[in-house]
Amino acid sequence: MLRNGTASVRNDTDTVRGVAGYKWRMAKLFRAVIMGPxxxxxxxxxxRIAQRFALTRLSSGDFVRENIAANTDAGVLAKxxxxxxxxxxxxxxxRLLLPRLEEMTRHSxxxxxxxxxxxxxxxxxxTCDLDLVISLNIPYETLKERLSDRWxxxxxxxxxxxxxxxxxxQGRDDISGEPLIQHDDDKPEALVARLRHYKDMAKPIIDLYKSKGILHTFSGTETDRIWPYINSLLSTKIPSTSQTDTQRIPMP
Ligand SMILES: Nc1ccn([C@H]2C[C@H](O)[C@@H](COP(=O)(O)OP(=O)(O)OP(=O)(O)O)O2)c(=O)n1
Ligand SMILES: Nc1nc2c(ncn2[C@@H]2O[C@H](COP(=O)(O)OP(=O)(O)O)[C@@H](O)[C@H]2O)c(=O)[nH]1
Structure with a gap:
């Protein structure tokens, strides 16, 4: 539900009447955040989640980059x-993100x-009520190794x-064939400061989501071992077979 909008389609099953007089049940929508250093x-x-559960994946970093590329006012400022x-x-x-979310009233x-x-x-x-927050808790040594190898x-x-x-x-993007780069701040010397910063900033957010009862923390050193737990948690919350964000189910 976008509280400042007119649509209200989340966290419950809405019934609306279609043109032919059918009632349509709008499947429950799902909003989640993923956090981690x-x-x-x-x-x-x-x-993986977006593919398995047909959710729209929103990346604020991508969104910032798109706005920079499009030279929007907020993008120019962000740059x-x-x-x-x-x-x-x-x-x-x-200013960048919330209008985008307000366009997403009918999407998980x-x-x-x-x-x-x-x-x-x-x-x-x-702006909206979240259903779930995933927090990833990964040891420092693992982060350091992964980032030094991230392209x-x-x-x-x-x-x-x-x-x-x-x-x-090697060294080329799979889709465009363009060269890959490494970020300076993925280097080990920058990582300590980034992690400290993440911990300081994330703590009150995590406390907030914990107090709302929507926080789920996953710890480990390998994504492939964490993934089955996340998958089974989400399977209890969202239908994996959904191919569209808003399912329309004819009702008698
Ligand atoms: N809430 C946010 C999200 C993004 N950004 C900015 C700063 C980042 O440098 C840039 C790209 O964000 P990404 O999340 O893609 O990249 P990072 O490298 O910062 O994140 P991570 O290392 O966690 O993947 O956008 C920001 O300031 N605030
Ligand atoms: N070796 C290894 N690398 C991983 C694993 N999971 C993710 N990565 C890689 O680690 C880097 C960081 O992962 P990414 O998804 O970008 O993390 P983010 O910064 O939290 O978004 C990327 O280069 C990934 O390909 C894993 O289980 N093992």
């Missing part, structure tokens, strides 16, 4: 921070990369790992 596997796991290695301020992030989605601050979590909370296709945000999911052609 850099390298914890948010992107990798979101991709000035990212170029200096800073996080985009809350008011810019919410999973958000990666937002909220990153308590202010962003509160802004999200005032990115900057234009799309597609992520590779030379051991875990290498590109078909």
């Amino acid at each position: 850099p390298g914890s596997g948010k992107g990798t796991i979101s991709e 000035t921070y990212i170029e200096r290695g800073l996080l985009v301020p809350d008011h810019v992030m919410t 989605w999973l958000m990666d990369g937002f909220p990153r601050t308590l202010a962003q979590a509160k802004a999200l909370n005032s 990115i296709h900057p234009a799309s945000g597609r992520v590779y790992n030379m051991g875990f999911n290498p590109p078909h052609v």
